[in-house]
Amino acid sequence: MINQLVANIKKTGAPIVVGLDPMLNYIPEQVQQKAFAEYGETLEGAAEAIWQFNKEIVDKTYDLIPAVKPQIAMYEQFGLPGLAAFKKTVDYCKEKGLVVIGDIKRGDIGSTSAAYAVGHIGKVKVGSKTYAPFDEDFVTVNPYLGSDGVNPFLDVCKEEKKGIFVLVKTSNPSSGEFQDQKIDGRPLYELVGEKVAAWGSEVMGDEYSYVGAVVGATYPEMGKVLRKVMPKAYILVPGYGAQGGKGKDLVHFFNEDGLGAIVNSSRGIIAAYKQEQYAKFGAENFGDASRAAVETMVADIKGALENR
Amino acid sequence: MINQLVANIKKTGAPIVVGLDPMLNYIPEQVQQKAFAEYGETLEGAAEAIWQFNKEIVDKTYDLIPAVKPQIAMYEQFGLPGLAAFKKTVDYCKEKGLVVIGDIKRGDIGSTSAAYAVGHIGKVKVGSKTYAPFDEDFVTVNPYLGSDGVNPFLDVCKEEKKGIFVLVKTSNPSSGEFQDQKIDGRPLYELVGEKVAAWGSEVMGDEYSYVGAVVGATYPEMGKVLRKVMPKAYILVPGYGAQGGKGKDLVHFFNEDGLGAIVNSSRGIIAAYKQEQYAKFGAENFGDASRAAVETMVADIKGALENR
Numbered sequence: 072m073i074n075q076l077v078a079n080i081k082k083t084g085a086p087i088v089v090g091l092d093p094m095l096n097y098i099p100e101q102v103q104q105k106a107f108a109e110y111g112e113t114l115e116g117a118a119e120a121i122w123q124f125n126k127e128i129v130d131k132t133y134d135l136i137p138a139v140k141p142q143i144a145m146y147e148q149f150g151l152p153g154l155a156a157f158k159k160t161v162d163y164c165k166e167k168g169l170v171v172i173g174d175i176k177r178g179d180i181g182s183t184s185a186a187y188a189v190g191h192i193g194k195v196k197v198g199s200k201t202y203a204p205f206d207e208d209f210v211t212v213n214p215y216l217g218s219d220g221v222n223p224f225l226d227v228c229k230e231e232k233k234g235i236f237v238l239v240k241t242s243n244p245s246s247g248e249f250q251d252q253k254i255d256g257r258p259l260y261e262l263v264g265e266k267v268a269a270w271g272s273e274v275m276g277d278e279y280s281y282v283g284a285v286v287g288a289t290y291p292e293m294g295k296v297l298r299k300v301m302p303k304a305y306i307l308v309p310g311y312g313a314q315g316g317k318g319k320d321l322v323h324f325f326n327e328d329g330l331g332a333i334v335n336s337s338r339g340i341i342a343a344y345k346q347e348q349y350a351k352f353g354a355e356n357f358g359d360a361s362r363a364a365v366e367t368m369v370a371d372i373k374g375a376l377e378n379r
Numbered sequence: 380m381i382n383q384l385v386a387n388i389k390k391t392g393a394p395i396v397v398g399l400d401p402m403l404n405y406i407p408e409q410v411q412q413k414a415f416a417e418y419g420e421t422l423e424g425a426a427e428a429i430w431q432f433n434k435e436i437v438d439k440t441y442d443l444i445p446a447v448k449p450q451i452a453m454y455e456q457f458g459l460p461g462l463a464a465f466k467k468t469v470d471y472c473k474e475k476g477l478v479v480i481g482d483i484k485r486g487d488i489g490s491t492s493a494a495y496a497v498g499h500i501g502k503v504k505v506g507s508k509t510y511a512p513f514d515e516d517f518v519t520v521n522p523y524l525g526s527d528g529v530n531p532f533l534d535v536c537k538e539e540k541k542g543i544f545v546l547v548k549t550s551n552p553s554s555g556e557f558q559d560q561k562i563d564g565r566p567l568y569e570l571v572g573e574k575v576a577a578w579g580s581e582v583m584g585d586e587y588s589y590v591g592a593v594v595g596a597t598y599p600e601m602g603k604v605l606r607k608v609m610p611k612a613y614i615l616v617p618g619y620g621a622q623g624g625k626g627k628d629l630v631h632f633f634n635e636d637g638l639g640a641i642v643n644s645s646r647g648i649i650a651a652y653k654q655e656q657y658a659k660f661g662a663e664n665f666g667d668a669s670r671a672a673v674e675t676m677v678a679d680i681k682g683a684l685e686n687r
Contacts, residue, residue, distance in 0.1 A: 092491070103506070112505045116505060144495045147494065148512065151466065153512070176486060181551065183450055183453070187455065189456050190452070190458065190461075196403070197403070197415075198411070199420055202422055202457075204422065213486060214557065215523040215557060216551060216554055243489065249571065252562040252570065253562060
C-alpha cells in the first residue's frame with residue numbers, strides 16, 4: 072500500500088492528505104438540519120451529518136489528492152452510529168481511489184495489539200470465515216509500549232501489504248514534555264525514529280517502507296534531523312495551516328526527489344468555507360471552498376519544494 | 380468515581396479487577412456454537428459469543444469483585460458488532476454495581492483528545508441534546524503526547540467525577556525500550572509518574588485522585604519507587620498471573636492501609652477453566668471456574684498484604 076500511496080502522490084503531484092476530522096461545528100447548518108430532520112438530534116443524526124459532510128468534501132476533492140486521513144476520535148465520540156459513519160467514509164474513499172490513513176493512534180501489547188491490527192488493517196477470523204472489519208490502508212500507532220506493541224502490526228502489514236505511521240514527534244506544544252527529553256544527549260524522538268527505521272527495514276515496499284512516521288510540521292528543525300534518521304520512512308506531517316506550519320517550513324521533511332513526506336491539513340481544508348479567504352463560496356458551497364483550499368495548499372508546498 | 384472504586388474495594392475486600400478481554404479461543408465451544416447457530420459465523424456471531432461469555436463470568440463473580448476492565452481492542456477487532464458487545468458489557472457491569480475501567484489506551488491532542496474523553500467518560504452534544512456514548516467510569520490514557528493529550532480528559536473528569544489511569548510503566552517485556560531510558564539519571568517512567576501526580580493534584584477525590592496510573596506487576600521494584608512518586612494515585616496493576624506477576628511481588632504497589640492499588644487479571648480469570656487447576660469444572664461450567672480463580676487470586680493478594 073506504500074507503493075500505492077507513492078503512485079497516487081506522483082499521479083496527483085500533491086504530497087498532501089486531507090484530514091477528515093469533522094467536528095459538528097465545522098458542518099454547515101443546512102447539512103446538520105437535514106440530518107436532524109431525518110434522524111432527530113441523536114447520535115444517528117450527528118453521524119448522518121458527518122457522513123454527508125465528508126461525502127461532499129470527498130466528491131469535490133478526490134481527483135486532486137492522493138489520500139485522506141479520517142481521525143477516528145471524531146466519529147467514536149458519537150458512539151456506534153459515529154463509528155458506522157467512520158466505516159462508511161473509509162469505504163467510500165477507497166471506492167474513489169484514495170488511500171485511507173486511519174488516524175487511530177492505537178498502541179497496546181501482544182494479542183491486544185494484534186487485535187487492533189487485524190481489526191483495522193487486517194482480517195479477523197470467526198469460525199471458518201474471515202472479515203476485514205474497518206479495512207483502512209494505513210493506521211497511526213503509538214510507540215510508548217515499545218516493540219511488543221508494534222510487532223503485531225508489522226505481522227499484519229506483511230500479510231496484507233498495508234502500513235503504519237508511528238508517532239515520533241507530534242505537532243502539539245507540549246509534545247516535548249516526554250518526546251524531547253534527552254537520553255545520552257539525544258532526544259527521545261530520535262531514539263523512536265531509529266526504531267522506526269529498524270522496524271521498517273523488515274517491511275520494505277519498492278522505494279519506501281511500510282512503516283512511516285508522524286512528525287509535526289510545527290517542528291521543522293527536528294523534521295530535518297528525523298528525515299536523515301529514517302531515510303526510508305514516509306513522514307506523515309500534521310500541523311500544517313491551522314496549527315501554524317507553512318510550506319516553506321516543510322521542505323526538509325521531503326527527500327530530494329520530492330517524495331518521502333505527505334502533509335496533512337484537516338480544519339484548513341474541511342472547514343475552509345469558514346475562513347475569510349474562502350468566504351465567497353458561502354456555507355452552501357463548502358465543498359468548493361475545500362477544493363480551492365486544496366489547490367492553495369498544493370501550490371504552497373510545490374512552490375516551496377521548487378524554490379528550496 | 381474514585382470514591383466509588385475505593386468503596387467497592389473496601390466492601391469486597393478484593394483489590395482486584397477482572398479483565399474482560401475475550402479472545403474467541405477463550406470462549407467455550409458450546410457458547411460459540413450457540414451464537415453461530417443464531418447469527419452465523421459472522422461478526423455479529425462473534426459479538427454474541429463474547430457477550431454471552433462475559434455475562435456468565437460477570438454473573439458468577441460480580442459479588443466478589445469491585446470492578447471490571449474490558450479491553451476494547453478485543454471488541455473493536457470485530458468491528459461495529461464487536462463494539463456493540465463492548466457497550467452492552469459496560470452497561471451490564473454497571474447495572475451489577477461494578478466500576479468499569481475501559482482499557483482503551485487512547486491518547487491524542489486538543490479537540491481530538493476531548494472527543495475521546497466525551498465519547499468514553501463524558502457526554503457529547505448533538506444540537507440541543509446530550510448523550511453519553513460509551514459511558515465507562517474510568518479509561519486508560521497514553522501519555523506520549525504530553526499534557527495536551529491529558530488535560531482534555533481532566534476537564535471531563537472534573538465535570539463527570541470520573542477518572543483515568545495513565546500508562547506509566549507497562550507490564551510487557553519491551554516496555555523498557557522507551558520507558559526505562561534515563562533522563563538526567565532517572566528513567567522516563569518516573570518523569571511520567573511525576574506528571575501523573577501533578578495532573579492528579581487538580582482532581583482529588585476523598586483519599587485518592589481521579590488520576591491513577593498503570594504500572595505492570597512484572598516490575599515490582601519500579602512499582603515500589605512509583606508508589607512514592609505518586610502517593611495519591613491509585614495504581615492499576617496489569618501482568619498478574621498469566622504474565623508472571625504474583626501476590627508477593629505486589630505488596631509495594633499498595634499503601635500501608637491496604638489501598639492504593641488494584642490488580643488486574645484477564646486470562647487467569649476468564650479462561651480459568653482451561654487451566655489444570657480448574658479443569659475439574661469443565662468447559663460447561665467456565666463461570667464457576669472463573670469464580671474459583673477470583674477467590675484464589677484474592678486470597679493470594681490478601682495473604683501477601685497480611686504477611687508483609
